[in-house]
Amino acid sequence: MSRHTPLNAAHRKLGGRMVDFAGWDMPVQYTGLIQEHEMVRTNVGLFDVSHMGEIEFKGPGALEEANRLITNDLAKATDGQAVYAGLLNEKGTFVDDVVAYRFSPEHIFICVNASNADKDFAWMAENAKKVKPVNRSNDYAQIAVQGPRAFALVQKLCGKPLDGVGTYRFTTGEVAGVGCIISRTGYTGEDGFELYCDPNSAEKLWFALIDGGAGPAGLGARDSLRTEMKYALYGNDIDDQHTPLEAGLGWIVKWDKGDFIGKAALEAQKAAGIPRKLIGFELTEPGVPRAHYAILKDGQKVGEVTSGTMGPSTKKAIGIGYVPPALAAEGSTFHVDIRNRPVAAKVVKTPFYKKG
Template sequence: METVRKTALFEAHEALGGKVIDFAGWALPVQYEGIIEEHEAVRKAAGMFDVSHMGEVEVKGPGAFDFVQNLVTNDVATLEDNQILYAMMCYEDGGVVDDLLVYKFASDHYYLVINASNVDKDFAWMQEQAKGYDMSLENISSQVSELAIQGPIAQEILQKVVDVDLADIKFFYCNRNVTIEGAKCLVSRTGYTGEDGFEVYTDNESILKVWNAIMKVGEPMGLKPAGLGARDTLRFEATLPLYGNEIDKDITPLEAGLGFFVKLTKENFIGKEALAKQKADGLPRKTVGFEMEKGIPRHGYEVVVGEDVIGLVTTGYFSPTLKKNIGLALIDAKYGEMGSEIGIKVRKKVFPATIVSKRFYQKNYKK
């Protein structure tokens, strides 16, 4: 653990009994009380996550819009100031560099939130694409700390420590001028759990007092600190993709079932030509949901039909909310019809599974 990076909340995690692991080069808690308990707290009340390992890049200047619009798959032209967009950055062949959130602060100022494991790669990619645009790129990841408070009573808890009316922040919007315990914060109505909630960004020096203030008012109401384990089970139930599982350089957004976030009607973006061709030709692979009576699926397990390997499990778990063994798999498209029977190879034994809707859990966002 000596070589990994620590967030400004590292000592708080230790004090709370967090089980710390190395995640993408960061020392972060995988759980405190337990993954199931933390998962259920987010579904029924609220949980709070340290997500300070995420990356942040600022794009400023007259050419900022044109640059970001060309960089990502979604249509940045639809954004109002202080609105947020989910998108992907793609390679020319349609594979995914990363998925990200695009915050529009102004027509000449954007804020990109990227995955921790990809920060260096993503920033190098952005710099490579930036040539010819009249704007500046700055990787400010090391200066920013972030926490996420998620769950049905997240607003009620956070409202007790902020100086604005959180009801005014709509889903996928933000307020850049929120004060918590004297610290200036950016608060957005976003998250990665399928529940209503907020993400709070501030400087490294202020994040501990922000965390402590929220925990102090929230714990009596049912707020629990939550780790990476619950973060993964929650996002999976809500069918939210994880880079390296559902999307990566060898899996396109269309194959991952994320075509909604790919606007082929845009004039241009990196990877558009390849994605348009893939859509026109028909997808060779597709991502499906499945459930199984016996055996718990895991990332990388083979999916079979008879003797043929038709794909791989991208994510699989025993769902704490649904009490079922469920998974997502990227498979040969011809086998992907709803209700089809497939097999999941768990170690050396094949267990039967059925293709079902990927909508495992009904998201509870506040629109």
């Protein structure tokens, strides 16, 4: 039995095609993936991401406690700033990737993947020394408002000026009369907000945004939008077999911030050499790359595709995958094994999609 977000009835009312995702009954699309993708690239779309988890650290030492669990540095952030980070195990591989919000040094709020929420909470509880995490996942609905018109829409519904809320900054306030954490973040490559609110008010907020001109978008478009940006998806591109260094996420690892779980393993890997790298490629022959297809060089399997699709905006067959460092440079060529047919591919610059 799949779990329902507070917006489940709204999705059904709007004609969402529902599928199971990580144990949740979620809309994969409403009218069509490509149309919803284009809507987010050119206008404004809404995603229900209420299935994501929220974990909080509160009290004296909250920042230090959270900082020891994640790779990025909350001490370098300011109050009202969020950081993207890895939550690693001792091997230096991903337990999850998260966004950590600094309300204050005594209040850290962490958004985690739906599929990992219980695992993450157990991991944090087990490894937290003084300040224990609180699982707030059931206390928040979350709506992502994304697209070039997202700012104007949210601003219209919000009494307070949002100009000062830059990328990866957040504030609190009412949107359409609903109290929210208003976060300038997203997973699409477009400007926009992620709004965290009381589950009982989620429908009110959702329909106010729709009345304001946003259209609903499903998980299908969410996946194609993030793939075009080469944003990693946990379970596809990153997992407990890969480190941030392999995943090209060295920028979220802050070496000089003091100890954090996984740091020693990352230092050892850095010294020994990174064994494989997550790259973006496009096919130069007809076909569509998909997760788990083998990457071949001279007929031998040397890596694996972790995500792939026909990019609705790039109009190209694009993929993400792990390859040996020797094949990671832009312009490197290899083949992707598509149903026992080797299809030519080359490494390209990412993000695949660029504005304008």
